[in-house]
Structures are given as C-alpha cells and as structure tokens.
Amino acid sequence: MSTSRPTARDVAQRAGVSRSAVSMVMNGTAAGNVSAAAQERIREAARALDYRPDPLGVSLRQQRTGIIGIVTDEIASSPFAGKLISGVNSAAADRGYLSIISDIGQTAFAGPGTVREEHAIRQLIRRRVDALILATNGLRTLRVPKPLLTLPAAMANCRDAEGLLAAFIADEREGAQRATEHLTALGHRRILFIGGGDDEDAIPARLAGYHAAMTTAGLESLPPVSAGWEINDGFTAAQVVLTGTERPTAVFAANDRVATGVLLAAGGLGLRVPQDLSILGFDDQPHLAEATVPGLSTMGLPHFDMGRQAAEHVLNLLDGQESTTNGAMIHCHLTLRESTGPAPAGFNC
Amino acid sequence: MSTSRPTARDVAQRAGVSRSAVSMVMNGTAAGNVSAAAQERIREAARALDYRPDPLGVSLRQQRTGIIGIVTDEIASSPFAGKLISGVNSAAADRGYLSIISDIGQTAFAGPGTVREEHAIRQLIRRRVDALILATNGLRTLRVPKPLLTLPAAMANCRDAEGLLAAFIADEREGAQRATEHLTALGHRRILFIGGGDDEDAIPARLAGYHAAMTTAGLESLPPVSAGWEINDGFTAAQVVLTGTERPTAVFAANDRVATGVLLAAGGLGLRVPQDLSILGFDDQPHLAEATVPGLSTMGLPHFDMGRQAAEHVLNLLDGQESTTNGAMIHCHLTLRESTGPAPAGFNC
DNA sequence: ATGAAAGCGCTAACAG
DNA sequence: CTGTTAGCGCTTTCAT
Numbered sequence: 001m002s003t004s005r006p007t008a009r010d011v012a013q014r015a016g017v018s019r020s021a022v023s024m025v026m027n028g029t030a031a032g033n034v035s036a037a038a039q040e041r042i043r044e045a046a047r048a049l050d051y052r053p054d055p056l057g058v059s060l061r062q063q064r065t066g067i068i069g070i071v072t073d074e075i076a077s078s079p080f081a082g083k084l085i086s087g088v089n090s091a092a093a094d095r096g097y098l099s100i101i102s103d104i105g106q107t108a109f110a111g112p113g114t115v116r117e118e119h120a121i122r123q124l125i126r127r128r129v130d131a132l133i134l135a136t137n138g139l140r141t142l143r144v145p146k147p148l149l150t151l152p153a154a155m156a157n158c159r160d161a162e163g164l165l166a167a168f169i170a171d172e173r174e175g176a177q178r179a180t181e182h183l184t185a186l187g188h189r190r191i192l193f194i195g196g197g198d199d200e201d202a203i204p205a206r207l208a209g210y211h212a213a214m215t216t217a218g219l220e221s222l223p224p225v226s227a228g229w230e231i232n233d234g235f236t237a238a239q240v241v242l243t244g245t246e247r248p249t250a251v252f253a254a255n256d257r258v259a260t261g262v263l264l265a266a267g268g269l270g271l272r273v274p275q276d277l278s279i280l281g282f283d284d285q286p287h288l289a290e291a292t293v294p295g296l297s298t299m300g301l302p303h304f305d306m307g308r309q310a311a312e313h314v315l316n317l318l319d320g321q322e323s324t325t326n327g328a329m330i331h332c333h334l335t336l337r338e339s340t341g342p343a344p345a346g347f348n349c
Numbered sequence: 350m351s352t353s354r355p356t357a358r359d360v361a362q363r364a365g366v367s368r369s370a371v372s373m374v375m376n377g378t379a380a381g382n383v384s385a386a387a388q389e390r391i392r393e394a395a396r397a398l399d400y401r402p403d404p405l406g407v408s409l410r411q412q413r414t415g416i417i418g419i420v421t422d423e424i425a426s427s428p429f430a431g432k433l434i435s436g437v438n439s440a441a442a443d444r445g446y447l448s449i450i451s452d453i454g455q456t457a458f459a460g461p462g463t464v465r466e467e468h469a470i471r472q473l474i475r476r477r478v479d480a481l482i483l484a485t486n487g488l489r490t491l492r493v494p495k496p497l498l499t500l501p502a503a504m505a506n507c508r509d510a511e512g513l514l515a516a517f518i519a520d521e522r523e524g525a526q527r528a529t530e531h532l533t534a535l536g537h538r539r540i541l542f543i544g545g546g547d548d549e550d551a552i553p554a555r556l557a558g559y560h561a562a563m564t565t566a567g568l569e570s571l572p573p574v575s576a577g578w579e580i581n582d583g584f585t586a587a588q589v590v591l592t593g594t595e596r597p598t599a600v601f602a603a604n605d606r607v608a609t610g611v612l613l614a615a616g617g618l619g620l621r622v623p624q625d626l627s628i629l630g631f632d633d634q635p636h637l638a639e640a641t642v643p644g645l646s647t648m649g650l651p652h653f654d655m656g657r658q659a660a661e662h663v664l665n666l667l668d669g670q671e672s673t674t675n676g677a678m679i680h681c682h683l684t685l686r687e688s689t690g691p692a693p694a695g696f697n698c
Numbered sequence: 699a700t701g702a703a704a705g706c707g708c709t710a711a712c713a714g
Numbered sequence: 715c716t717g718t719t720a721g722c723g724c725t726t727t728c729a730t
Contacts, residue, residue, distance in 0.1 A: 007722095007723060007724085008723065008725095017701085018700065018702075019701090019723090020700080020701065020702085020727095021699095023726085027725080029726090033700080034700080035699060038700085053723080053724070054477070054722090055475065056405070056408050056409045056414070056477055056723070057706095057722075057723030058723080058724055058725080059405050059706095059724090060405045060406060060705095060723080060724070061705085061706055061723080061724045061725050061726090062725075063405075067449075075431045075434070075435070078431065079428055079636065082427065082430060082431065086424070086452060089450075099449070101434075101438075101450060103431075103435060103438060123447075126401055128403070128405055230636060231636075231637070231641055231642070232641065232644075233640075235642040236642075257640065261640075261642070264616065264641075265642075267613065267617050287428065287606060288637075291579035291610075292580055292581065292613075293580070293584040293610070293614075356708085357707070357708065357709095358707080366716080366717085367716070367718075368709090369709075369717070369718080369719095370717080372710085373710095376709080381715080382715065382716080384715065387716085402708070403706090405708085406707030406708035407707080407708060409706090409707080409708070409722050409723070409724090410707080410708045410709050410710085411708085411709075
C-alpha cells in the first residue's frame with residue numbers, strides 16, 4: 001500500500017464512494033452522475049494520494065494504448081529522422097499520446113519483398129499501438145504494406161502509388177522552383193543542377209521545379225549532373241563542371257552535402273562564393289548548412305511539419321473525426337545565408 | 350470472432366482444454382503440468398488460429414510492459430542519437446522488448462532545476478516502462494533525477510557525479526591518446542588540438558589523452574585552441590593558427606565538424622592535406638567523415654555500443670540477475686582515411 | 699445520485 | 715495431470 005501506487009479503489013475508500021464514481025470524475029463523465037460534494041471529495045482524495053489512473057488497466061479495458069507507432073528507415077544515420085520524429089512526438093504529446101519507433105534499416109521499402117517492414121508493422125500492431133505512421137528519410141513512392149490498412153495510418157515523407165493512405169510530403173517541386181527563382185532573380189542565367197541519384201522520387205520533382213523556373217525566366221535549362229548525395233560527390237562533379245569559360249554562375253545542389261562539396265571545390269579552383277559562384281542547397285541540414293563558410297543558402301524541407309501533420313491526422317481519425325484531409329503537400333522554407341549573391345558582371349550570356 | 354484477434358479462450362476451446370493449459374504452453378511452463386498430447390493439440394490450435402498472447406493482458410497481470418524508456422536530449426538534431434538508440438533497440442529486440450523515446454530538448458540536464466527531465470521520466474514511469482536509460486548527446490556528468498532511482502536504470506554517454514547508476518561511456522581519454530599516438534607515429538611533432546567548448550566533459554578527457562601521448566612521445570603539448578563545435582568554428586580557428594612558419598604539421602580536432610572546417614581553411618591557405626597538414630577528427634560522423642575530400646581520419650565514438658550495453662545492463666537487472674557490472678568504459682575505434690599522413694620533411698622542430 | 703457487477707485477456711495458486 | 719478460481723486496474727452498463 002505504501003510502496004505501490006494508489007489505485008482507484010484507494011481513492012474511493014478515502015472519499016467514501018464507489019470506484020465507479022472515481023472513474024467518472026477522472027474522465028469528466030461525472031456530469032449528472034455524481035453529486036458535487038462527492039466530486040470534490042474524490043478530487044481531494046486523488047490529489048492527496050497523487051492518484052493517476054493506471055494506463056495498463058485503461059488500455060485493457062478500452063482496447064487502446066495511447067501509443068502511436070512509427071516505422072522508419074535508417075533513423076540511425078539520418079540527420080532528418082529526428083526532426084520528423086520530433087514532429088510526431090510533439091503532436092502526440094499534445095494529446096496525451098506516446099510514440100514507439102521501429103527502425104528497420106536502410107534497405108527498407110526497397111524491393112517488392114517488403115518483409116522487414118511488414119514484420120515491424122505486425123510487431124507494433126501486436127503491441128496494440130492505436131495508429132501507425134510510415135516515414136522515410138527521403139521522398140519515396142512505395143507499396144503500402146497490407147497490415148497497415150487495418151488501423152489508422154498515415155505516411156510522412158513518402159506516399160503510396162495507389163493513394164490508399166493519407167501522405168504528408170513536402171512540395172519539393174514548388175520548393176525547387178522557388179529556389180531557382182531566387183537565383184534567376186539575382187540575375188543568374190547559367191544555373192546548373194547538380195547531384196542526386198535515381199533511387200528516390202525527390203530528384204524528378206526538384207528537376208521539374210528547376211525547369212519550370214528556368215522556363216518562366218526565359219532561360220535555357222542546363223543538362224543536370226547526376227552525381228550522388230554526399231560531399232565528395234559534389235566535390236568531384238564540381239571539378240568537372242566548374243572549369244572552362246562556359247561555366248555556370250550558380251549551382252543548385254540536390255542537397256546541402258553536395259552543395260558543401262561544391263563549396264569545397266570552388267575554393268580549390270579559386271572561385272569566390274558568392275562573388276564568382278552562387279551555391280544553393282536543399283534540406284537546411286542541421287550542423288551543416290548554417291556552419292559552412294560561407295553559410296549555405298538552402299531550401300529547407302519541413303520534416304517537423306510532415307511528422308506533426310501526419311500525427312495529427314491519425315489522431316483525428318482516432319477521435320472519430322472523419323478524415324478531414326487526405327494528406328498534404330507542405331511548403332518548403334527558403335533560408336538565405338551567404339552562399340548566394342548577384343550574378344557576376346560579364347556573364348550574362 | 351472473425352475480425353478481432355483470437356484469445357487464449359478460443360485456443361483452449363478449439364483444443365478442448367482449459368485456458369490455464371494454454372497459458373502454460375505458451376510460456377514454457379507446461380513441463381510436468383500438461384500432458385504431451387494436450388500440449389500438441391494446444392500448439393496446433395494456436396497455430397491454426399495464429400494466436401499470440403495479448404501483451405496488454407500479460408502486462409496487467411505481470412505488472413511489466415516489456416518496454417524500456419529512453420530519455421535523451423536533442424535527438425532532433427543530433428547525428429549520433431540515432432546510433433545510440435539503435436544500440437538500445439538492438440539489445441531490446443533480442444529479448445522481446447520495445448523502447449519508447451522521450452526527447453526533452455537541447456537545454457536538458459543543464460541547470461540545477463532538472464524539471465523537464467523529471468517530468469519526462471515520471472511520464473514514462475507512469476506508462477509503466479520496465480526500465481529507463483538516460484542518454485545524452487555528448488559526454489556529461491549530471492545529477493541523476495530522483496525518480497530514476499526507483500526502477501532499473503542506466504546511463505549512456507553520461508554519468509552521475511555520485512556513481513549511483515551504472516554508466517556506459519566511451520573511454521575518450523584513451524581514445525584521444527591513441528589518436529594522438531597515430532600522429533606522433535607519423536613523425537609529427539607540432540600537433541595542435543582545436544575545438545570544443547566548456548559545456549561538456551569530453552574536452553578535458555580528450556585533452557588529457559592528448560597530453561599523455563605527447564608526453565610519452567617526448568613532445569611538448571601546444572596550447573589547445575578552444576573554438577566551438579561547428580564547421581565554421583574550425584574554419585575560423587584555422588585561419589589564425591595555420592599561418593606563420595611555426596604552424597603545426599598536424600591538427601587534432603575536437604570533432605569531425607571542426608576538422609572539416611580546418612580542412613576547408615587549409616584549401617584556401619594553399620595547404621595540401623595530408624602532404625602539408627594532417628587532420629584528425631573525432632566521432633566518425635555519418636555522412637561527413639567518410640565524405641569529405643580527402644576523407645577524414647577520425648577516432649569514432651562507440652555510440653551503438655553505449656546504447657546496446659546500457660540496455661543489456663538493465664535487461665539483466667530485470668531478469669533478476671544481479672548487476673554483473675557497474676558500468677563500462679567502452680573503447681573508441683580509429684578509422685584511418687586520407688587526411689593523415691607522414692609529417693612533412695624539414696619540420697622536425 | 700449511487701453502488702454493484704461484469705468483463706477486457708491473461709497468469710498463478712489451488713483444488714480436484 | 716487437469717480445470718476452476720481469483721484477481722491485475724480500469725470503465726460501463728444496470729439496478730437500486
């Protein structure tokens with residue numbers, strides 16, 4: 001009695017009422033069912049004993065745990081997973097929910113045999129999570145694992161081909177377009193897109209935005225350089241494309257790491273940034289974009305909001321509110337630092 | 350019956366036995382209590398119905414949830430939290446446990462008023478986690494919040510001053526010593542330590558290792574340059590210390606980001622790495638150390654193992670095994686890439 | 699307005 | 715060897 005936590009029975013005893021009365025007061029169902037006097041006594045007793053309903057009892061009774069499951073690829077090494085998860089947690093905490101994360105490793109959601117993710121999902125369902133959120137590190141289109149359709153669910157930073165599940169993704173096309181417009185507005189005419197691979201959906205979207213902005217500005221798109229996602233990829237590509245007189249005056253990199261590689265290469269090639277060359281990144285990667293010299297101008301992805309909105313969506317479903325939305329395209333945010341500036345004179349074609 | 354999952358009662362009915370018999374078979378307690386024939390029928394029925402004991406019922410009955418709580422600071426932006434958490438999850442999964450993460454933001458564990466963390470811990474305890482792991486992003490010594498002492502717990506990448514809790518931390522001193530020895534073995538005599546602030550415990554430990562190695566090699570330590578933790582911090586510091594004829598031939602950076610800043614600055618100053626200057630980092634930060642040009646030689650911190658061993662420790666406590674250890678100092682791992690090489694000739698003092 | 703009783707799914711002690 | 719029973723802590727009818 002002294003060591004273990006108080007139960008509803010203890011409170012009831014102390015207040016001289018039945019356990020049901022306690023339950024009602026704790027759940028706000030006491031309206032016309034418990035006398036005001038009793039309510040006050042119950043509240044007082046609960047306070048005195050520091051009583052909190054045991055979530056285990058509640059869960060068993062209500063068949064809901066107040067836990068949201070998150071299934072994600074490579075949380076381990078991603079600089080962004082944390083932001084997305086924070087978004088989920090933030091929305092969850094606001095409504096008294098907790099989250100459980102299941103990390104299934106980097107090769108996840110890849111092949112047709114989505115064994116690992118189905119296992120992870122089943123595991124979470126077995127644990128009776130109330131809802132599930134599927135999140136990926138980069139924008140992806142994937143086949144939604146069947147078990148996911150058996151409970152409230154949403155996708156964050158990914159979507160399924162069939163549109164069965166609400167997807168909360170960044171509007172990468174629009175983001176890339178706005179980013180490119182930033183460069184054209186600075187007078188740049190030769191703007192080169194560098195980086196990325198074929199494994200994700202992000203590149204086509206970003207390229208589409210790039211092309212749209214170039215067309216709008218009456219400029220000719222340069223053939224994009226597919227170069228990978230890492231610093232050294234940007235570095236290597238830059239060695240090639242930044243030489244010669246026809247070199248671009250601005251580089252739009254597929255992400256901040258590639259942009260950093262270009263920045264590194266520019267130094268070695270004697271190009272000043274941004275006076276001789278403007279560099280624009282993508283992602284606003286923590287500890288990177290704001291810390292390079294000069295700091296990277298970059299189009300940030302709304303990881304936090306993707307997580308938060310996905311969580312809000314499933315929580316709404318849980319509250320019985322019919323899906324008010326079927327997903328969302330969330331705006332990207334442009335952060336200007338020092339790596340972009342006016343096009344150098346004498347380069348206007 | 351068709352839509353909801355099968356219960357022990359369903360299995361018992363199908364096998365023509367009592368519910369308790371089913372329970373025993375599922376828990377391996379059937380030894381001398383259930384006839385072999387019945388056991389087989391039960392197993393068969395369970396398989397047919399795809400029966401899995403409901404964790405909720407088990408939890409309520411046994412007063413344990415099979416969930417480990419992780420309380421951590423700034424998972425959101427840390428490149429390492431994920432690795433540590435993966436370590437915890439890996440050990441947890443091996444024994445059928447799950448983990449719940451509670452992120453309390455970057456200012457955590459700071460002041461004397463540890464309100465936020467106590468709240469997070471209480472929240473997890475309320476949810477009846479079986480054990481708790483306290484993890485920080487960088488090595489820290491902190492006051493262990495009282496509620497933590499009420500259940501099996503361990504600390505990962507941090508420790509408390511009083512030694513009340515088992516702490517699993519990296520042997521940063523030994524790591525720094527070995528790292529410095531790598532440089533002295535290459536013939537470097539002027540080795541400069543750059544980076545870090547005063548807010549964590551890591552710097553004193555790393556400096557101690559540096560000094561030890563220098564002394565052993567019969568060299569004079571250079572006054573360390575306290576410069577911060579980010580790329581631009583390393584860049585700025587390098588601008589000052591890499592000029593002049595008395596410049597160091599090797600830099601040992603407080604982390605990989607600072608090392609990257611030095612690398613960037615070296616390029617601008619016309620210093621080739623590693624021919625003119627060796628640069629050694631700390632952390633082996635994903636997406637950074639292996640991706641710079643040249644790749645960073647770096648002393649990696651065992652984040653995964655810190656998480657994994659902390660989890661194994663609390664799981665042992667849960668299994669009733671008395672604490673076999675009171676924590677551990679885990680070895681760091683040196684990864685050699687291209688940023689370190691022999692000391693340039695003509696610089697031997 | 700109140701309390702008694704049933705039961706969520708499970709396990710452990712005990713009687714047959 | 716087997717089945718019955720009692721409860722883990724809670725909510726929700728249903729009588730009173």
